[in-house]
Amino acid sequence: MSYSTSPDWADVEPIAQEDGDHPLAAIAYMDDYSEAMSYLRAVMAANEHSERALVLTEDIISMNPAHYTVWLFRAKTLFELGSDLREELTYLNAIALKYQKNYQIWHHRQLIMEKLGDPTGEGKFIAQMFEKDAKNYHVWSYRQWLVRHFSLWDSPTELSDIQSLLLADVRNNSAWNHRFFLIFGRQEQYPSFTPLPETVKRETEYAKTAVYSAPQNPCPWVFLRGILKKTKQPLSTIQSFAAEFAPFERPDEVKSSHALDVLADIFAETEGRKEDAVKVLDLLAQRYDPIRANYWRYKKARLTPIPMATTAAAA
Known part of the structure; x- marks a missing residue:
């Protein structure tokens, strides 16, 4: 479309981009984009919110979907005109599916959803996005915002959706993170909130079951540690469970380096078991996680401080 020859835009004097007389690194924009932007500057300068502005x-946006200022102006224009925001969501769905890693789309969607005040249908569309990429950071961030803004903490569909994602991929760390967020995230808004004991038990058993299915998957181990920390239980609570996957006295039978890590931390804090902690850390450094050998040696060094030289030796 040529704006300069369109009768719909004949009354607008475009404003060209001003880069100064001798720009050091002028961007070579496409002619169509430069023209459209010159008319947008004029419309914004006139504070015009109209259908033609939309x-x-x-x-x-079709030429540059990451243009943050354009999205903000579009949102303001939609609100000024009292436009059908459900139609805008339909438009956004197509754009988001096409440009999956675009942050600006999701910020715009959040503004629309705040104004609309009703998240109906969002879960279904998010599921479509996750079919494309189940670890899309922008979509997960938006989903957490939806939960906070509309108090969806106890929504059965939230938990069931996460269940489905973890059934499809038990190593989906984003889904594990959201599950933990559903259980404990509301403490950010309501500090006095404490999840019910039966909820904590359910989540603990869920994580343990996931460990049995994939002992070397770090996600449920991190999840278990998080539960214990949030509920102020000692790590030793899961000592016997971790020992099932890390019989460190029989190294050939170890099934999980993450279980070894748990045991190392437990032994380090247990009177009389520092030597066991050293053995476990050596196993991690030398056999089960050598890529992080320096880290395991660092932890070992903290358990075995260097003895101070005697006065006689110093002399």
Whole structure:
């Protein structure tokens, strides 16, 4: 579309981009994009919120969907005109599916959802996005915002959706993170909140079952540690469970380096078991996680401080 020859834009004097007389690194924009932006500057300068302005923003977004200012102007125009926000969500769905890693789309969607005040249908669309990429950071961030904003902490569909994602991929760390967020995240808003004991028990058993299915998957181990920390239980609570996967006295039978890590931390804090902690850390450094050998040696060094030289030796 040529704005300079369109009768719909004949009354607008475009404002060209001003880069100064001798720009050091002028960007070589496409002619169509430069023209559209010059008309957007004019519209914004006139504070015009109109249907043609919406069409203009849509044109620019089709050429540069990451243009943050255009999205903000579009949102303001939609609100000023009292536009159908459900239609805007339909438009956004197509854009988001096409440009999956675009942050600006999700910020715009959040503004629309705040104004709309009703998250109906969002879970279904998010599921579509996760079919494309189940670890899309922007989508997960948006989902957490939805939970906070609309108090969806106890929504059965939230937990069931996460169940489905973890059934499809038990190593989906993003899904594990969201599950933990559903259980404990509301403490950010309500510090006095404490999950019910039966909820904590359910989540603990869920994580343990996941460990049995994939002992070397770090996600459920981190999840278990998080539960214990949030509920102020000692790590030794899961000592016997970790020992099932890390019989360190029989190294050939160890099934999980993460279980060894748990045992090392437990032994380090247990009177009389520092030597066992050293054995476990040596196993991690030399056999089960050598890529992080320096880290395991560092932890070992903290358990075995260097003895101070005697006065006689110093002399």
